[in-house]
Amino acid sequence: MSDEWGKPVNESKEDRTSLKLLEKTLLAGVQEQRRARRWGIFFKLLTFVYLFGVLLIFSPLLHMGEGKAVGDTHTAIINVRGMIADEEAASADNIVGALRAAFEDSNTKGVVLRINSPGGSPVQSGYIYDEIRRLRGEYPAIKVYAVIADLGASGAYYIASAADEIYADKSSLVGSIGVTAATFGFVETMDKLGVERRVYTSGEHKAFLDPFQPEKPEETEFWRSVLATTHRQFIDSVKQGRGDRLQVAGHPELFSGLIWSGEQALELGLIDGLGNASYVAREVIGEAELVDFTVKDSPLERFTKQLGVSIGSQLALWMGFQGPQLR
Structure with missing residues (x-):
């Protein structure tokens, strides 16, 4: 230490002890x-x-006893909500499991599929469609009714067409019998950025859906044929399910991917009547008591789903490609 004149000032032993104590x-x-x-x-x-x-x-x-009916007869309710896809609430595993539980319950008088979905995977929709028809054959006394709320489009209508009858509200959106697959093209963007795309494959057409490479006419035509095949399968299933109720004659747009209101769908034979799930249970099935057989996530499953992120799905969206969707 020093005074204001620059002369050193001797530190006392007490000062040094205080500093050390403060430091400690x-x-x-x-x-x-x-x-x-x-x-x-x-x-x-x-x-x-x-x-x-x-x-x-x-x-x-x-979840003990969830979806299990006790006592008198009832109408079984199964919700088909959101995207129809693997590992979603409306996956084939969940819907098929709920259907089997509802049919196997001796107190089930009828089954109502309460649908509010834009569609999704043709594979998942096809699984559910086939199982509905199988269960109808195994349990002929139990009828299946599809009830469309806000939306029953594409793959959701695919599922509905397997039911004995379809109902909807007059303002519901019904139909959209078509197939789509979306992607992007970034070729010019890559050129402007001066980025070179390098892809190594062991098949001539392995990278034909790569959005960073120019389209080839023969590959585009091939992809259209894949979608056309899926569309034909969709149409065949709807015709098999709906039969003569479809007003195909004079309505070539029926399978074009267009969507109609419930009132219009009734005129086209896409649905059989107007009404909600409670109406169908009470007036059509004759059993107003509803029991929900929908498969639900446990609290633990909901918790882990909130924490988790589907990396594969996010990468697919980022790349701009999604597989065929029934729309």
Whole structure:
């Protein structure tokens, strides 16, 4: 230390002791804060593990008896909501499982598929369609009714056409019997950016859907033929399910991918009547008591789905390609 004239000032022993004591006090405070922070993180993790364990143990109990009917007869309700795709709520596994449980219940008087979906995978829709028809054959006394709420389009209508009868609201959107597959083209963008695309394949057409390469006429024609085949399968299934009720004559646009209101769909034979699920249960099936057989996620499954991200799906969207969709 020095005074204002630059002359050194001798530090007393007491000053040095005070400085060391202050330094130790500050260091101890910092160390204590670090320990407190570590313990805080530890207890937060411990709480998370505890809650996760509780969900893991008790989630099966929360679903005991779910979808199981007791007592008198009832109308079984199965919801088909959202995109029809693997690992979604409206996947074939979920819908087929619910259908089997509903048909196997001795108290089920009729089954209502309550549909509100834009469609989705032709494969998943086809699985459900086939299972509905199989169960109808195995349990002829139990009728299946599809009831369309806001939307019953594409793959959702594919499923509905397997039912004995279809109902909708007068303003519901029904139909969209078509197939689509969307992608993008980034060739000119790559040229402008000066980026070279390098793709190595072991098949002549392995990369024909690559959005970063120019389209080839023969590959485009091939892809159109794939979609046309899927569309034909869709049309055949709808015709098989609806039969003579479809007003095909004079309406060539019926299978063009257009969508109609419930009122228009009734005139075209796409549906059999106007009404909601409660109306069908009460007035058509004759059993107003509803029992929900829809497969539901457990709290643990909902929790993990919220935390997880489907990397594959996000990459597919980023690349601009989706597989064939019934629309």
